[in-house]
Amino acid sequence: MLTSQRKTLILDLLRRDGQVIAKRVAEDLSVSEDTIRRDLREMAAEGLLKRVHGGAMPLSPELPDFTTRKDVSRDAKQRLAARAIGLIKPGQMVFLDGGTTTAEIARQLPRGLSVTIVTHSPTIAAELEHHPSAEVILIGGKLYKHSMVAVGAVAMAAISQLRADLFFLGVTAAHPVHGLSTGDFEEAAIKRHIAGCAIETYVLLTADKLDRASACQVLPVASVSGLIVPDDIDEAQLAPYRSLNGAILSA
Structure with a gap:
């Protein structure tokens, strides 16, 4: 051989x-x-x-800070965000996770779309400052600066009072065996908690996150409603994910 x-x-x-x-x-x-x-x-x-x-x-992805990540795979993130927005219906409550990909959802949200956006990320909330039709609920707590999100007991207690229609989850890695993961224990816990309080959870994944594994699992691939991935990923690479979760949406 x-x-x-x-x-x-x-x-x-x-x-x-x-x-x-x-x-x-x-x-x-x-x-x-x-x-x-x-x-x-x-x-x-x-x-x-x-x-x-x-x-x-599998490789553990590098974890550059939030500012550095803004310019990584920008075109792909914009396409993923546009596909995610297509799932949102007027009047829904939508929870946006922290991260540069979900920030694109906030930026592209149609001006006439009337929704309630919940987030535990002050940077995501700031993106919606001038949106005329979006109500914004900002969850507070201990700030995890790497991802600019609130974590901890205070944030979890507030999230428990809500029932979002959609949760757009951000992770640092995805693997058929090791699941959807991130690099921080507390951040993984709050992502898992939000998913448990939402009706549907979709994960936005750029190509560099596939077939990798970070230290802390959030959820198995089969436990989310669907994955949103770039349309140029080879079908052979997606096959193990598709066997676990048939709802793979291309962008």
Whole structure:
């Protein structure tokens, strides 16, 4: 088997199983464990996976600050936001998670669309300052500065009193095995709580977040109403997600 074929197989195993064990792969392919470990080292250097003792895991995405993230994948975020807005009906209560992708929803919200927007992000609320038809409910609490969102008991208590029609969830990573995840324990907890208080939850995912895993799981892929992804993602990459959640919307 060629090196390129082994590497493709390793990536398929990583997507399917959420981990790769070097010894097991070597046995399955009838090659030496050193050969597989060399493949894993090269793939780690190429930014395809994360080396761990005995094998590999999906990459953990980098977590640049909020200001830096604004200009990353801007065109894709705008398309995802437009697709998300298409799900909103007049008169609904919509919860917008913090993040640069959901901020695009606030920016693109049609001026004549009468909705109630709930958010625990002061930056999202500020985007709607001059929107003539949107009522805004801002949830307070302890500010998690990396994502500019309120977290903690005070925020959770306020959210518990609401029942949003739609929740647009933002995460840092998505993986068929490891689910939808983010890098902070408290932030993951409040995202999970909001989803539990909403009728429907959709996740907006840029291509760089797929097949990766952050430290703290928010929800399994199958537990949300649907995923909104760019329309240029290869169908083979989406197949494991589609098997878990049939509502994958392209933008």
